[in-house]
Amino acid sequence: MKTYLGAFALIASTMATPAAFAAERTVTFAVDNMTCTSCPYIVKTSIAAVPGVSTVAVSFEAKTATVTFDDAKTNPEAIAAASMNAGYPARPTQQQGS
Template identity: 75%
Template sequence: MTRLATALIFAGALVAAPEAFAAERTTTFAIDNMTCASCPYIVKSSMAAVPGVAKVGVSFETKTATVIFDDAKTTAEAIAAAGTDAGYPAHVRQQGG
């Protein structure tokens, strides 16, 4: 009986907490307007400021940003908007799990 009660409590907690189903996502963005060595720093800072973003890597050479984020807290669209708002339009290039 104790195991059944524990299982029911655990199942109820999962249903009540959608964060339990959150997943870490990795998305690569194509970044426009990166023309100098300081551009990647601005892109990285603006995207990293989005709540839910765990890590941002920016490549000046390939004009891309790869972002790891919690999909329960933010979306790829919100991250792209942060880059765009900073003057560097971002477009989803590749989404991963």
């Protein structure tokens, strides 16, 4: 019985390790091709669909998207790719919590 409990504890601690290093990060992206007032909605919905993204704020005037996400589930490259796939190339300009 002790052997099973020891093995279970070892497996559980190994599985929990990546989550222990996960952190919420906020990255601001410069977003190209936003030319009309509906563009921010498309950018926001595209980025919000990325698993791990918790909030998205898009500024049409500044041509930016500020994204908060769980870095254990996604990364800035995946977020930029989602925006690019919607027709709006994005590149990180400012990062917090890294």
